[in-house]
Amino acid sequence: MxxxxxxxxxxxxxxxxxxxxxxxxxxxxxxxxxxxxxxxxxxxxxxxxxxxxxxxxxxxxxxxxxxxxxxxxxxxxxxxxxxxxxxxxxxxxxxxxxxxxxxxxxxxxxxxxxxxxxxxxxxxxxxxxxxxxxxxxxxxxxxxxxxxxxxxxxxxxxxxxxxxxxxxxxxxxxxxxxxxxxxxxxxxxxxxxxxxxxxxxxxxxxxxxxxxxxxxxxxxxxxxxxxxFTSRHDSPLMRERVFHFSAASLAKIKAKANSECNTTKISTLQALSAHIWRCVTRARGFLPDQNTSCRLAINNRTRLNPPLPADYFGNCIQTVKATTTAGNLLKNGLGWAAWQLHQTVINHTDKMVLEWVDSWQQTHFIYQLGQFFDTSSIMMGSSPRFDMYGNEFGLGKALAIRSGYANKFDGKVSLYPGIEGGVSMDLEICLQPHFMTALESDQEFTDTV
The missing domain is CATH 3.30.559.10 (Chloramphenicol acetyltransferase-like domain)
Structure with a gap:
């Protein structure tokens, strides 16, 4: 049937x-x-x-x-x-x-x-x-x-x-x-x-x-x-799962990353992104010399000088990335990976944004889904900071957030707030079936979910 x-x-x-x-x-x-x-x-x-x-x-x-x-x-x-x-x-x-x-x-x-x-x-x-x-x-x-x-x-x-x-x-x-x-x-x-x-x-x-x-x-x-400047892209067959990270679990991931680097500067999101990057890379079984990247969607509103208002309506985002080899990523541990992401984020300054805009004025680059993202990377999108569960339409509080087919590919991760609030998060992860099966068996990953 x-x-x-x-x-x-x-x-x-x-x-x-x-x-x-x-x-x-x-x-x-x-x-x-x-x-x-x-x-x-x-x-x-x-x-x-x-x-x-x-x-x-x-x-x-x-x-x-x-x-x-x-x-x-x-x-x-x-x-x-x-x-x-x-x-x-x-x-x-x-x-x-x-x-x-x-x-x-x-x-x-x-x-x-x-x-x-x-x-x-x-x-x-x-x-x-x-x-x-x-x-x-x-x-x-x-x-x-x-x-x-x-x-x-x-x-x-x-x-x-x-x-x-x-x-x-x-x-x-x-x-x-x-x-x-x-x-x-x-x-x-x-x-x-x-x-x-x-x-x-x-x-x-x-x-x-x-x-x-x-x-x-x-x-x-x-x-x-x-x-x-346009093209169509169909994603490969993938599995899509939503994994929940409690506030306590995220606090442990953040503390571990900062402790390994003897710092307090690594954010929860940077530590979590590094954790997912490492676990997915291990699940993919890359050879040690395979390059891999973690891309982060980043809001430029606060990075411009003077900053744009929070309520600026339109697009004001870019992606930034940290790149290394699979061997380095897995050998050096969570803190090392989180620090690479931390450095990538703090180096994305007004100067970097304006240089990107000047470059775009010369190239007029238009993102193509089939070319922009590669199967050796992950991409962290959306944000747990967005007010999603505060939306009510006479039906009470929502039970869950879900998304459609759009902009998904192997290695796409979308971050949502957890339904219980606080700093809990739900991660929507898209992977090819054999990679998802390997991730589900990864002890370091399952211990945190």
Whole structure:
């Protein structure tokens, strides 16, 4: 018997409740936005339990959907780029090829109603994340350049037997992880205001994009057709698991890393990343002279001088990496590996950021998923600092965070806060099946999970 599949019931498009003068103007994109044109959308969502008595009232789900739509419309007043579409301005003389967000000519954000004849336990109980979770999100396998014709934001609400999944897909040209959860938090805030006709939110987004001093905000790309800078990438067959690290376990990992280096400067995240890097490298069985890297997604907002506001809406991220051989990584221990990551992070200064931007102005590099990441590395993405479990939509606290197909490959690790709060974390790890089996048998790894 075939497993149940997601049934799509309806779709609609949601526009901002009111339009502002700012929302009628083009939004020009910064280098960090444009380099995302060929990678996938961000797909993250929350699984909620149905409140007691929810199924007894046949109007409960319809009422919830309407409240979600109404509050989304109000939220989009502030986050109006999410209701737009990408557009390309191209001309031959003088040569011009620029991509921007057109907020005025769009049907709005997409809203999908769906259902699945499975329970919450069917989603959370299996060892591996079930493949059906990928169907909780729109824009499956879409790349960001598709935002010329596809919505830049889709909310998909999937009703389960005893739960509701709210999946959010946002075009990665428009937002990074910080901006993604900024929007999600604001939407929850508006929802909890119970439909009050109040357009104020506690953290209004800042839409003025950052450009280095002396640079034109209308970036002329050296292309004549999008085939010159876009590509599609399908991940190999992988297993995906979510591993929980308690606050006590993380404290031990951090203490061990700092003790081995006789320092107190190594952070919890740096120590944990080093731990995962070493365990995955051992599980992959590399020869001692095989090069391996640990990449970290890093927020540039606080690294620029002067820093950008925390509520800057757009992309303001890069990746930094530490590289060594498998032999050195495993021989020198946790503290040594964590210190390499610590040095990589602290050396990512305003000077380094500006040098990268200057370099990008010469190369106009666009990330290609199939080329940018390699099977000898790991990539640590997302952040446990994002407020994920604080989002409520009349359903109480979420039970779990899950993601879609997007931007996954062998060695991708996404960091989420643990449901109990504190400094606990959940790690979503993607590995090829034989590597995952080896990781599950790794004593150093299992002792910490």
């Amino acid at each position: 075939n497993p149940p599949t997601v049934k799509f019931i309806s779709e609609s498009f949601i526009k901002p409740k009111y339009s502002s003068e700012e929302s009628k103007k083009p939004v020009y994109l910064a280098p960090w936005d444009l380099m995302m044109l060929s990678v996938h959308y961000i797909q993250k969502g929350l699984l909620f339990p149905k409140p007691p008595g929810f199924n007894d009232d046949e109007n409960s789900f319809e009422d919830l959907l309407q409240k979600l739509k109404d509050s989304l419309s109000v939220t989009l007043v502030h986050f109006f780029p999410l209701a737009g579409r990408l557009a390309t301005l191209q001309q031959d003389e003088p040569p011009l090829y620029t991509i921007y967000i057109d907020c005025a000519n769009s049907p709005g954000a997409r809203f999908i109603q769906a259902s699945l004849n499975l329970s919450v336990s069917d989603i959370l109980s299996p060892t591996d994340v079930p493949p059906v979770v990928q169907s909780f999100f729109d824009h499956d396998r879409a790349i960001n350049h598709d935002g010329h014709t596809e919505s830049l934001l889709t909310i998909q609400v999937t009703e389960l037997i005893d739960g509701i999944f709210i999946g959010c897909s946002i075009n990665h040209v428009v937002a990074d992880g910080s901006s993604f959860w900024h929007f999600f938090n604001a939407w929850s805030e508006v929802f909890k205001a119970k439909g009050e006709n109040n357009l104020t939110i506690s953290r209004p987004p800042i839409h003025k994009h950052w450009f280095p001093e002396g640079h034109d905000p209308i970036l002329n790309l050296p292309f004549t057709h999008h085939d010159q």
